[in-house]
Amino acid sequence: MDLPRLPNRPHLAEVVPSVLAVLGVPGFANTLEIPPVSSACVLLVDGLGWELLEEHAAEAPVLAALARSPLKVGYPATTVAGLAAIGTGLASGEHGMTGYTFVVPGVGVLNALRWATHPRGPDLRERLPPGEAQPLPTTFERAADAGARSAVVSEAQFAKTALTEAVQRGGEYVGVYALGDLAASILHRLEQPRSFAYAYHSQLDQMGHRYGPGSAAWRYQLRQVDRLVESVVDNLPPDSMLAVVADHGMVTIDEATDLDAVPDLLAGVRAIAGEPRARHVYADEGAMDDVLGAWRVELGDRAWVVTREEAIEAGWFGPRVSDRVRPRIGDLVVAARERFGLVRRAAEPFESALIGHHGSLTTAEQLVPLAVAYGS
Structure with missing residues (x-):
């Protein structure tokens, strides 16, 4: 990628x-x-x-x-x-x-x-x-x-x-x-x-x-x-x-996937954080490869789905990432492209209802x- x-x-x-x-x-x-x-x-x-x-x-x-x-x-x-x-x-x-x-x-x-x-x-x-x-x-x-x-x-x-x-x-x-x-x-x-x-x-x-x-x-x-x-x-x-x-x-988000409504995106995931344009995805132990594959297949070219190490290597979080900060970054980092959003209508009803977003x-x-x- x-x-x-x-x-x-x-x-x-x-x-x-x-x-x-x-x-x-x-x-x-x-x-x-x-x-x-x-x-x-x-x-x-x-x-x-x-x-x-x-x-x-x-x-x-x-x-x-x-x-x-x-x-x-x-x-x-x-x-x-x-x-x-x-x-x-x-x-x-x-x-x-x-x-x-x-x-x-x-x-x-x-x-x-x-x-x-x-x-x-x-x-x-x-x-x-x-x-x-x-x-x-x-x-x-x-x-x-x-x-x-x-x-x-x-x-x-x-x-x-x-x-x-x-x-x-x-x-x-x-x-x-x-x-x-x-x-x-x-x-x-x-x-x-x-x-x-x-x-x-x-x-x-x-x-x-x-x-x-x-x-x-x-x-x-x-x-x-x-x-x-x-x-x-x-x-x-x-x-x-x-x-x-x-x-x-x-x-302005024109298209969105409701993460809470797609079982394949929740399998093997212990936590989802971030916001609709910039998500951290934390995988269960031993589930990283399956989670990465599922998110890339489901989202396709609507988002960049990368591992923590790939995002760090690309410089997204700056020239240095400290050992204190590294675990705060998701096992997967998901950055939305174009006008796409990754909402959570059940877990985050207020945030999901907003029109304007940022993060990516x-x-x-x-x-x-x-x-x-x-x-x-």
Whole structure:
């Protein structure tokens, strides 16, 4: 099988280290060659794919007018992995947040957004502390250790979540409630010399999931994102920078296989994780060959069905995969092609009913913008 490779572009994980480097924080490298500034904010707009922004530039004239270039987000192209890339400066093979859901040995299938056993199990914070699930120092911790000011400006509801602790600990958390205080909080941080802020906006992704990327609801939300960017850009302090990025793009699923309804796909399988565009399949002991054969026959050319080792060798999870992370990756890694989905209507009714999805290797999901503006 001819396996796809990730796009030959800089990785989302390079953004925060590059910004911290130009702020003079030791221990970071400016691989993106960002020009020097005295303060900076990285604003992540969840779900703002490069191709979606190109196609709908008329809805976002301020964003579209900024100097921008594409980044790749790595595999899987999903929020948990993207936030961890921002928070650690590493790809998923090292930070270990390998999907929306994934198996943690000795624990079971973790839903990393809810920090609970997937699909409808109990909270896992006591059994799996966030600092054990993702033990590497975050970019915010490293910045703080070097004496730099850093802040996480995000929705107040996320302040105490386990995922926030796992990938964003070390920054001062500034909880916000709407676009107005998000913009005001960003600008307040940028007024402080040698200050770094990471900001997050979630609702474009929500519109894409519920109504589809490019739908009327999604386009109106993109207009609101553009107004947010305009509010910040128009008021940037001298010698400051705003960098707008995203964690993934999105596609609309036109065809789907319900994994829960195909007995041949469940035989010999102890667990299924991931999401409809990017699945981890964990085989029973001794059943790997049979499971691999059944999934390849059933899915044909609608998905790439590869072994863990094949996916690692192809670089899907980054240049390095640690021994801690390897067991979290499925024995099979199944990446959907085109507009195909791998739903689970019985086990995952909410996720299966969504219209927009992401996670796989298409450029629509993998490429996101790096759009920058500088204060004068």
